[in-house]
Amino acid sequence: MNKERIYICRECGVELTNQNKVYNRRLCKRCSTKISTNWRINHKEIFRTYLKRSDEKIRRLVISHYSNGKISCDICGENDINCLSINHINGEGRKERELVSKGKGGIPFYRWLIKNHYPKGYNVLCMNCQFRVFKKRMRINVIEKNKGKHFIYIAGPYTPKNCSLHDAAMKAQYNIDRAIEIANKLIEKGHYVFVPHLSHYIHIHYSHTKEYKEDLWYELDNTFLYNWATALFYIGSSYGADKELEIAKRMGLKIYYKIEDVPEC
Numbered sequence: 633m634n635k636e637r638i639y640i641c642r643e644c645g646v647e648l649t650n651q652n653k654v655y656n657r658r659l660c661k662r663c664s665t666k667i668s669t670n671w672r673i674n675h676k677e678i679f680r681t682y683l684k685r686s687d688e689k690i691r692r693l694v695i696s697h698y699s700n701g702k703i704s705c706d707i708c709g710e711n712d713i714n715c716l717s718i719n720h721i722n723g724e725g726r727k728e729r730e731l732v733s734k735g736k737g738g739i740p741f742y743r744w745l746i747k748n749h750y751p752k753g754y755n756v757l758c759m760n761c762q763f764r765v766f767k768k769r770m771r772i773n774v775i776e777k778n779k780g781k782h783f784i785y786i787a788g789p790y791t792p793k794n795c796s797l798h799d800a801a802m803k804a805q806y807n808i809d810r811a812i813e814i815a816n817k818l819i820e821k822g823h824y825v826f827v828p829h830l831s832h833y834i835h836i837h838y839s840h841t842k843e844y845k846e847d848l849w850y851e852l853d854n855t856f857l858y859n860w861a862t863a864l865f866y867i868g869s870s871y872g873a874d875k876e877l878e879i880a881k882r883m884g885l886k887i888y889y890k891i892e893d894v895p896e897c
């Protein structure tokens with residue numbers, strides 16, 4: 633006759649069943665919880681270190697996932713993990729945390745993200761950029777509510793590509809003229825504009841004798857995107873314009889592709 637063996641808890645002697653036993657240990661769930669609680673009480677320091685280590689691991693895991701393994705700010709590239717956190721792209725972060733982690737950010741929220749298989753709609757930002765994006769959102773809300781003026785950054789090709797030196801000057805001028813024409817139409821609609829193409833005149837001016845620092849113009853233009861613009865007008869694709877479009881999207885700026893879509897104010 634095949635008699636099933638009976639196991640009992642080594643602490644309290646209760647018979648172990650599928651419902652009350654702890655996997656792989658000869659303990660009932662109650663005794664197991666009691667033992668772990670006692671251990672935590674008697675080893676507070678060690679427990680705190682474990683907890684800290686596992687929190688750090690969770691943070692690193694989530695931040696690395698949402699920055700495509702780079703661990704860096706999606707806008708400015710800051711890569712000190714202590715300055716980075718998860719940002720809700722649509723700005724509904726607070727409401728969502730109320731629902732998923734009792735209003736708590738940080739580790740409880742990161743655990744929820746892992747448990748839910750990293751849902752879409754988040755990115756990684758440093759504290760400065762979080763603050764910038766937050767301020768920008770507030771400003772855009774006020775502008776839209778009051779049908780007010782937008783601060784529009786014009787993004788479009790500038791550097792001539794695939795042409796002779798002779799044609800290059802004409803092509804650059806064409807790109808600048810087009811940006812100016814669009815700027816004028818937006819001014820007529822009542823908005824403020826910034827045309828990065830106008831730096832061309834600083835670049836080619838006779839008083840300029842030294843080479844400008846590499847990336848100077850991108851850096852200068854980005855300060856307008858970060859600190860001034862509430863909207864971006866995208867004329868067409870180029871290395872710079874596409875990067876600017878990406879930054880504007882991450883910053884939550886209004887993006888316009890056609891003059892007729894820009895409201896009058």
Ligand SMILES: [Zn+2]
Pocket residue numbers: 641642643644645646659660661662663664
């Ligand atoms: Zn027991």
Ligand SMILES: [Zn+2]
Pocket residue numbers: 705706707708709710757758759760761762
């Ligand atoms: Zn940043």
